[in-house]
């Protein structure tokens with residue numbers, strides 16, 4: 001296959017001939033890996049990331065930090081076990097060019113890091129990265145003392161003229177289009193001269209668990225953070241300046257990437273076990289235990305992991321997904337196969353994710369015979385008998401896995417560019433066929 005053909009290649013989504021019964025080892029969390037890389041790079045001593053996710057988004061993050069001077073070595077952990085990245089912090093410097101791909105975490109978390117570099121750091125990425133919201137980060141960094149040349153739209157491509165330090169201080173932002181604006185400012189803030197006080201002024205704020213993940217991970221490396229959850233004002237976060245510790249951190253499995261496998265148990269009335277499901281976590285994917293139970297499954301969380309069992313019935317759901325927006329494509333796919341209608345709400349910001357996910361899900365499910373309509377902030381899904389056809393993915397990993405879920409129950413679904421799952425789960429096709437025992 002010629003290199004470009006991968007984008008138009010069609011993958012015949014496997015149809016399940018019976019109930020699945022599988023154990024699926026899900027690779028590490030994208031969100032945890034990329035936060036851990038940033039925090040380790042800003043620490044005052046070396047650290048380890050054990051079982052990091054190796055996918056397009058995390059390799060872009062590691063590559064970007066390396067171009068700014070950080071050492072990231074392949075290796076084994078301090079006890080001699082486990083695949084590990086050893087991160088060696090160093091003085092950050094430019095000139096350097098960062099490729100953000102279409103990774104929200106890279107395009108938002110790294111401009112604040114770049115303000116601490118000595119020299120210009122240019123940011124560029126996939127065409128879609130030019131359309132994704134970034135103004136909140138750019139404007140906030142300017143208020144905090146940074147010099148940034150952008151394209152006047154407040155978007156990529158841009159150059160951060162790092163001067164080796166940033167004043168920091170108080171900043172107001174509207175993060176209603178992405179929680180990553182808040183996370184980005186907090187992650188680098190221990191290294192700002194005055195730390196930071198971030199005040200979110202917008203009417204809504206999506207993906208709160210991801211902000212809690214940022215706060216928890218900052219605290220775990222020694223940062224002092226005041227947050228709304230710890231008794232602070234709503235929508236206000238404060239980070240005190242200070243040195244960060246190098247840690248030995250084992251990355252949790254990516255619970256959002258566990259979604260298609262749990263969905264397979266639900267859709268086929270089977271059973272899937274995901275080892276190492278954390279007992280406590282800030283990952284939004286943990287909400288699947290509740291959401292997929294309401295949709296017809298049941299689950300048991302043990303020391304070994306999560307065992308999720310389908311009953312054979314799939315029910316529709318009326319749910320606000322604003323906290324867990326990245327679960328929407330997988331929930332929509334299951335909802336299209338349910339025995340009653342669903343309403344998914346609170347996710348208008350998905351129109352500016354990897355693709356316009358609300359439009360893409362509506363179009364692709366309807367082209368298979370479905371009945372989906374967009375609302376102002378989500379989807380109405382009325383299940384209909386579906387038929388085979390091409391499921392376009394718009395370079396969106398979660399569209400590809402959503403199509404694969406439908407393919408389990410509907411013969412003849414062909415997923416365009418399944419390779420796009422490499423953004424966060426390069427092993428997806430193999431894990432999927434392995435789960436099905438193919």
Ligand SMILES: O=C(O)C1=C[C@@H](OP(=O)(O)O)[C@@H](O)[C@H](O)C1
Nearest residue numbers: 031178179180206207210325326
């Ligand atoms: O901080 C993070 O790791 C993420 C935050 C969320 O972004 P938005 O708040 O932009 O939806 C989520 O959708 C994305 O997949 C990962």
Ligand SMILES: C=C(OP(=O)(O)O)C(=O)O
Nearest residue numbers: 102103104105326353354
């Ligand atoms: C929205 C997502 O990614 P990103 O980190 O690029 O925002 C996602 O993974 O669903």
